[in-house]
Every structure is written in structure tokens, then in C-alpha cells.
Amino acid sequence: MDSLTVYSAPWCGHCHRLKAALTRADIPFVEVDVDRTPGAVEIITEIGGGSWLIPTVVLPDGSGLVNPGVQEIRERLAQP
Template sequence: MTTTPAAVTMYSTTWCGYCLRLKKMMEREGIPFAEVDIETDPQAADLVMQANGGNRTVPTLVFPDGSALTNPSIDQVKAQLAQLPEA
């Protein structure tokens, strides 16, 4: 079994309905992602706050090029991935 490297890191919480919905959509679209719970990882919470003007807004997605999207639609995620240079 080979594992596909995560294309995206999703910063989320266990209780976030928007996070759960986006995770299901990304899984359905076959978009690999790593998930980080900002409530158990203080450094992740700091990163999310830096990306969102001091707010702990989730889901926040960070892409390999360092770009970030906050609470994006699945179409926004796919568009952002399409703009990334191929590895």
C-alpha cells in the first residue's frame, strides 16, 4: 500500500461542523490532507491566528506553497491546488 503525501494541511477542531463538511468533500474528491486539531496543538493554534488576523478560525487550510484559505468551498480548494506547481 502506498500513501499519497498530503496536498493540504487542514487546521480544525473536533466540534467544527464546517471542518467536518469540508473533510467529507475533500475525501469524496480524493484530495489528500493532513489534519491538525488546534485545540491540542498550541503551535497550530498560533499558526491559524497568524493566518487569520488573530482569530482562531477553522477550517484553515495551508498548501505546500505556504498559501492559506479560511473556510473555503471545495471549488476554492481545487482551484488553489490547480495553481500549485507540480512537485
């Protein structure tokens, strides 16, 4: 995986805010709509330790963050 993936839904206000902040910060991402993508809920449930919360972000290294802020994402992307 070589891109940031944001699992979100059209009805999620937190998701809209995170995607807008990523866009303003010039951090590219791929969006996955959890309502329309088979298997997405299972992926975010695994990342969330049994709970499915959005936005869930999967970093290029395969690690995941649940409802992160842009600064946390920036810091994780900067790590080797």
C-alpha cells in the same frame, strides 16, 4: 510542505463538512487538531489576520485559506 493541511477541531461542523468534501473529491490532506496541537492556534490566527477561524487550510505552497470550499481549494491547487 508538499501536502494540504487542514486545521480543525472535533467539535467544528464546518470542519467535518470540509474534510468529508475533500475525501469525496479525492484530495488528500493532513489534519491538525487545534485543540491538541501546541502552536496551532497561533498559526491559524496569523493566517486569519488576527482572528482564529476553522477550518483553516494551508496549501502546499504555504499560502492559507480560511473556511474555504472544495472548489476554491481545487482552483488554488491547480495554479502553478
